[in-house]
Amino acid sequence: MKEHHAKLTILSTLADGDFYSGETLGAALGMSRAAISKHIQGIQDWGVDIFRVQGKGYQLAQPIQLLDENYIRQRVSTPVHLHPIIDSTNQYLLDRVGSLTSGTVCLAEYQEKGRGRRGRQWISPFGTNLYFSMYWRLDAGMAAAMGLSLVVGVAVVDALKSLGVDGIKLKWPNDLYYQDKKLAGILVEVSGQAGEAAHLVIGMGMNLSMAQEEQQIDQPWTSLAQVIGKSQIDRNALAVALIQSWVRTLETYENEGMTNFVARWNAVDNFIDRPVKLLMGERVIAGIERGIDAHGAVLLETEQGIESYVGGEISLRSNE
Known part of the structure; x- marks a missing residue:
């Protein structure tokens, strides 16, 4: 540095x-x-x-609040690594999986090579948004990791509610929405061997104050500043609330699986009971979205009835 x-x-x-x-x-x-x-x-x-x-x-152009490593460390129960400049918070943890304590967090002010789902680049101006990743060891193994992005999404909604931010919704499988505009994205990367513990690195990028035109991406975006009607956001308090919520939620998931999360997810599903298109490679399926099932799969009602879909190449778009 x-x-x-x-x-x-x-x-x-x-x-x-x-x-x-x-x-x-x-x-x-x-x-x-x-x-x-x-x-x-x-x-x-x-x-x-x-x-x-x-x-x-x-x-x-406007004041910025820099992240304070000591402030965050004093308020959370897991190790915290703050790097002002980093290639990728997810990659930093992935490179150190064998030596990390479960729950270890990496935060950054600026990611030079931030990435989203399916390898997309995550645009990351210095000190403008919030980027962080958490390592989690899941003893139940690889199969149990299937619903992680959904569970973490619920944890983010809970954290924002604790700060007085209401109306945040979830889009299957890994995005946070407000009034049909994307607020944040979650990326879960899994490594491990069959029959052994799964090593998870869960990353999130949340748009705090960056305008749509600054992002040069092809979907509607919003920022937390727009959601709450304030230009200044306490980034340190937000980081603490998110880390605390992730740890609580992941501990619950470890002990109970998806059981308690299906209803919680469906209560904040942005597209539930709305017409959607499900894109699976070249295949497009139109229907009414009916939430998720006990395994974290999305449910779609078509002329053939209600069917479940899951997989890394599935994406969801509103069909209204």
Whole structure:
């Protein structure tokens, strides 16, 4: 992280939203104003908006709250690793599966190679959203991991409710929605051998304040700032609530399986009792979505009756 020290120090200074001259920043870091200007350009490459006003200096387009590792660690029961800059929080944990305590969390301000489901790139400006992953050892094995993205989705809804955020829905199998717009995505990656414990790395990216036009993706998005009507979100309190909820929920899932989660999922299913299209490769199935079954499969009612579908290549789209 040494190569990013100057940029991170500048960002920490600018985070309060005030103006700072190149001379002031340079004096603090022992470098020239030209060197500061070069680092500012590097910060802008991370997706951060910084303005320069003649006679005043540099200012962020809006203040940012940086994640506080000590604050989070003091409020959760599992190990926490915070990396301002990282390739991918999921990959960081996957590379260390053999040495991690179950429940270990990796958070980042900026992912250089963040990814979503089916290898899609996750767009990740510095300090704008919330990206984190958790390692979980599931002794019940690989088969028991099938409903994990659904269970974690329920945990995220619970965490947001605990912070006073209502109206969040789930889209099978791994997205969070608000008023038919995507708020967050969950990615579960599983490794292990048959007959042995499953090693799970569960990642989530939540849009906190980034606008639709900044994301350059082909589906409607919303942000938590839009949902709650506030421009500033306490990212540290949100991280703590999510980690606590994930741990509680995963412990329950470990002991009880999907039993208690089917009704909880169906109560917040964004597409339940609505017409949908289920896309399975080249195959398209139209019907009425009827929630999930005891195994976490999505239920679709067609002319043939109600059938269940599950698999990594299935995606769901509203057909209204």
